[in-house]
Amino acid sequence: MLTLFKKSIKFPIIYFAVSIVWQLVVYREVSWVDSIGICLLTFLILFFYHWTNVPYNWKKGHNE
Numbered sequence: 001m002l003t004l005f006k007k008s009i010k011f012p013i014i015y016f017a018v019s020i021v022w023q024l025v026v027y028r029e030v031s032w033v034d035s036i037g038i039c040l041l042t043f044l045i046l047f048f049y050h051w052t053n054v055p056y057n058w059k060k061g062h063n064e
Contacts, residue, residue, distance in 0.1 A: 004047060004050045004051055004054070005047070007046070007050050008043055008046040008047035008049075008050055009043060011042065011046060012039040012040070012042045012043040012046070013039070015038070015039060015042060016035055016036070016039040019035045019038070019039075020035060023035070
């Protein structure tokens, strides 16, 4: 589960940092709610995507 978190958090953090710097340079003010919202939504989408790619062990706990 920790590897899913690590895979999913990289892009949103980079986007957040670049977005904040861009807004400060271009507009001289930062729209924090928009930046945090987009970062959180991106994280959730990527986390779900990586979670769905993990195969489930159907015979887990069954002794044959």
